[in-house]
Amino acid sequence: MRETSPELNERQREVLRATIRQYISSAEPVGSRSIARKYGFRLSSATVRNVMADLAEFGFLSQPHTSAGRVPTDLGYRCYVDSLMDPRPLTRAEEHLIERRFRPLQGEVEELMREATKLLSNLSGSVGVVLVPRMDHLTVKRIELVHLSADRVLVILVTASGQVHHKMVVLDEVIPQEELNRIARLLNSLVEGMSLSQVRQLVVRRMAEEKAMYDALLRCALTLGQKSFAEEMEGDVYIGGTANIIQQPEFADVEKMRSLFAAFEEKSKLVKILDHCVAQQGLTVIIGSENAVWELQRLSVVMAPYWCGEHLLGTLGVIGPTRMDYSKIVPLVDYTATLVSRSLSAVVP
Amino acid sequence: MRETSPELNERQREVLRATIRQYISSAEPVGSRSIARKYGFRLSSATVRNVMADLAEFGFLSQPHTSAGRVPTDLGYRCYVDSLMDPRPLTRAEEHLIERRFRPLQGEVEELMREATKLLSNLSGSVGVVLVPRMDHLTVKRIELVHLSADRVLVILVTASGQVHHKMVVLDEVIPQEELNRIARLLNSLVEGMSLSQVRQLVVRRMAEEKAMYDALLRCALTLGQKSFAEEMEGDVYIGGTANIIQQPEFADVEKMRSLFAAFEEKSKLVKILDHCVAQQGLTVIIGSENAVWELQRLSVVMAPYWCGEHLLGTLGVIGPTRMDYSKIVPLVDYTATLVSRSLSAVVP
DNA sequence: TTTAGCACTCTGCCCGTGAGAGTGCTAATG
DNA sequence: CATTAGCACTCTCACGGGCAGAGTGCTAAA
Numbered sequence: 001m002r003e004t005s006p007e008l009n010e011r012q013r014e015v016l017r018a019t020i021r022q023y024i025s026s027a028e029p030v031g032s033r034s035i036a037r038k039y040g041f042r043l044s045s046a047t048v049r050n051v052m053a054d055l056a057e058f059g060f061l062s063q064p065h066t067s068a069g070r071v072p073t074d075l076g077y078r079c080y081v082d083s084l085m086d087p088r089p090l091t092r093a094e095e096h097l098i099e100r101r102f103r104p105l106q107g108e109v110e111e112l113m114r115e116a117t118k119l120l121s122n123l124s125g126s127v128g129v130v131l132v133p134r135m136d137h138l139t140v141k142r143i144e145l146v147h148l149s150a151d152r153v154l155v156i157l158v159t160a161s162g163q164v165h166h167k168m169v170v171l172d173e174v175i176p177q178e179e180l181n182r183i184a185r186l187l188n189s190l191v192e193g194m195s196l197s198q199v200r201q202l203v204v205r206r207m208a209e210e211k212a213m214y215d216a217l218l219r220c221a222l223t224l225g226q227k228s229f230a231e232e233m234e235g236d237v238y239i240g241g242t243a244n245i246i247q248q249p250e251f252a253d254v255e256k257m258r259s260l261f262a263a264f265e266e267k268s269k270l271v272k273i274l275d276h277c278v279a280q281q282g283l284t285v286i287i288g289s290e291n292a293v294w295e296l297q298r299l300s301v302v303m304a305p306y307w308c309g310e311h312l313l314g315t316l317g318v319i320g321p322t323r324m325d326y327s328k329i330v331p332l333v334d335y336t337a338t339l340v341s342r343s344l345s346a347v348v349p
Numbered sequence: 350m351r352e353t354s355p356e357l358n359e360r361q362r363e364v365l366r367a368t369i370r371q372y373i374s375s376a377e378p379v380g381s382r383s384i385a386r387k388y389g390f391r392l393s394s395a396t397v398r399n400v401m402a403d404l405a406e407f408g409f410l411s412q413p414h415t416s417a418g419r420v421p422t423d424l425g426y427r428c429y430v431d432s433l434m435d436p437r438p439l440t441r442a443e444e445h446l447i448e449r450r451f452r453p454l455q456g457e458v459e460e461l462m463r464e465a466t467k468l469l470s471n472l473s474g475s476v477g478v479v480l481v482p483r484m485d486h487l488t489v490k491r492i493e494l495v496h497l498s499a500d501r502v503l504v505i506l507v508t509a510s511g512q513v514h515h516k517m518v519v520l521d522e523v524i525p526q527e528e529l530n531r532i533a534r535l536l537n538s539l540v541e542g543m544s545l546s547q548v549r550q551l552v553v554r555r556m557a558e559e560k561a562m563y564d565a566l567l568r569c570a571l572t573l574g575q576k577s578f579a580e581e582m583e584g585d586v587y588i589g590g591t592a593n594i595i596q597q598p599e600f601a602d603v604e605k606m607r608s609l610f611a612a613f614e615e616k617s618k619l620v621k622i623l624d625h626c627v628a629q630q631g632l633t634v635i636i637g638s639e640n641a642v643w644e645l646q647r648l649s650v651v652m653a654p655y656w657c658g659e660h661l662l663g664t665l666g667v668i669g670p671t672r673m674d675y676s677k678i679v680p681l682v683d684y685t686a687t688l689v690s691r692s693l694s695a696v697v698p
Numbered sequence: 699t700t701t702a703g704c705a706c707t708c709t710g711c712c713c714g715t716g717a718g719a720g721t722g723c724t725a726a727t728g
Numbered sequence: 729c730a731t732t733a734g735c736a737c738t739c740t741c742a743c744g745g746g747c748a749g750a751g752t753g754c755t756a757a758a
Contacts, residue, residue, distance in 0.1 A: 029720090031719070031720050031721085032720075032721080033719085033720075043731085043732095044731070044732050044733080045720090045732095046722095046731075046732055046733070046734095047730085047731060047732070049720085049721070049722080050722095050731090052721095053721090053722080063720095063721090064740095065738085065739060065740080066720090066721070066722090066737095066738060066739065067719075067720050067721045067722090067737080067738045067739050067740085068719085068720070068721085068738095068739070068740075069719080069720065069721090107497065107498075107501050107517045108517050141495065141497070142495045144493045144495075144505065146490060146491045146493075146507045148456060148490070148507075148511055149456070152455075152456050152511075154507060154511060154513070156493065156505060156507075156513060158495045158497075158503060158505075162497055162501075162503060162517065164503070164505060164513070164515045166513045168456045168457050168511065240614060241614070242591075242610055242614065243607050243608075243610035243611040243613075243614060244607075246603060246606055246607045246610060247603065247604075247607055254595060254596060255596075257595055258592050258593075258595045258596055259592075260592075261591055261592035261595060262592040264592075265589060265590070265591065265592060378751090380750065380751050380752085381751075381752080382750085382751075392700085392701095393700070393701050393702080394701095394751090395700075395701055395702070395703095395753095396699090396700060396701070398751085398752070398753080399700090399753095401752095402752090402753080412751095412752090413709095414707090414708060414709080415706095415707060415708065415751090415752070415753095416706080416707045416708050416709085416750075416751050416752050416753090417707095417708070417709075417750085417751070417752085418750080418751065418752095699758100700757105700758080701756100701757085701758075702755105702756090702757075702758090703754105703755090703756085703757095704753105704754090704755090704756105705752105705753095705754090705755105706751105706752080706753085706754100707750105707751090707752080707753100708749105708750090708751090708752100709748105709749090709750085709751105710747105710748095710749090710750105711746100711747090711748090711749105712745105712746090712747085712748105713744100713745095713746090714743105714744095714745095715742105715743085715744090716741105716742095716743090717740105717741090717742090717743105718739105718740090718741090718742105719738105719739090719740085719741105720737105720738090720739090720740105721736105721737080721738075721739100722735105722736095722737085722738100723734105723735090723736090723737100724733105724734090724735090724736105725732100725733090725734085725735105726731105726732085726733080726734095727730105727731080727732075727733090728729105728730095728731080728732095
């Protein structure tokens, strides 16, 4: 791989584009003849052969073995995605399909996420994922406390976007439900509208102020708050359409596939990718070996962030073989992210 | 298949048992020689051969082709599970492992379920599932109402076992949070301690009594209750270790595998099995073609119910190839169900 | 009733062969 | 000088024969 990839002339670009398109649809090494024919006979196979040899030397194409056709490298795909492909926008029908499926889910956040993975996987033929990252900048709508048993309290947190999280907290002392209600009221008046990270700061700060300690109720509230929100809430991952990836010819290798599915189950692995992807604030394509997670080395990821109002909430997208149809999937992910953002933002006025 | 399977003599039983054991561990057709050798030379291969021919005629064994070894049929496994195998109890170490992993999860129901699928899949080498069926007979601990936006209210339901469910309800009128709090208090006083199906009945009955309609608050409460609990809450399914099943040699067929994974994603399919399984009130083994869901025809299911107090909550178990190690997995599922029940029952005193 | 022996069958593997696809190189062409 | 036609070469893959191995079923002997 070279530091500055050499700029290609028009013909080289044409040949590379045609080769990759062909390979994406056929999954088989493509020879010079079939490319030459695609050109409408304007070039002979021999010429194309020469061009392809150049492209192979640049590192955009490779041969499985001498005297086989050419296959795109990750670098080739990168070039294709960055400057060669022309995105094929969704059809009206597809847009309507997506819209129709999202419409009835206004405010049902979990359902919305699940539906998004389904849509993404169905329309792309790959795996759809939706990532809800650490929720530090979600705003708190309300906190409820429910007395479960002697020393156990269930803390329920509702965010402005309608998500519900709960956590069980074990207390040192027994607090009856009546008292819990008072504490909840106090807690709500303190934190409503704040982001979670602000809440965490607030709790720490107020705990430090010793004068707070004279108010038993406040002390209780702060202790509870600390126990509930001390640790960062880890992100959630929705995933759908894993069955799709089994068919892909690149997954004949059973062991590769096993480790891939194991990775899908281990959510933390997927959150890793997210971090890489939230950094850039727009649609991102990660191709094969560019991926930090080794189980995904043979896969590509197309992800786009989605928003709730002006808060970045998470990212969603598609995981599939590097040989995926980028020109179709990129607009799909883009549009889905837009619609999910719109749905989420509609709830908080 | 015969109506009354012929009772086998001791030798036939011995041979069948040895054959199935051998096949379970090797996954290859087993010949008469290897069985004869296992016997400690008490029988010649020729004799075993005759016995196996009988067993094949009875339908307990079959041959992939003439002059190959024998393979157990579903009927053969059935016989093995019912009367041939001797369950191999968990080792102390395994029991402790399970106990240790469950102990810190007292009351964290969702976590407990997830951990159970992990344990089941790890220790069995197959897929672990936990099914929480329609929750009609869960008792209500508390209901909370949170005002989300103008006409949207989030209804949060906490069960006695510590599960949290929520649902968004769209109202015809705007109800401020203050009012919601009053409604919630009323609702709680009405339904605390009832089962969900009782709540549903109550709401219907009270709605019918016209006199209730004069009390605006009560009317609101009932309307809300109806909207929240009208439809049966469908069961939830936790599933883990799907990666395990990929390695199994019986899943070389890609299309079979794809449809299987699609079935795993479609939870409703799995709930079907549950129904079949809750009917019998103990540990159940469903073998291959006995299964009603066609995607699972080549698989076996070992499931056991678990309880919260004296209420049957759901079932959990293992899905794997028919060639699974029943004598180990049956005790595993049994013990796991016992421990999950104990954990769940510990919360509600 | 059990066992030894034997002929038979079916699979899986190795290996050589040949067709097919595609390349790289060279020389001819516009 | 870029392009093309031609050709020898290489590599894969599918096919088929041959062979070893495993296992059976049957028969006859113990």
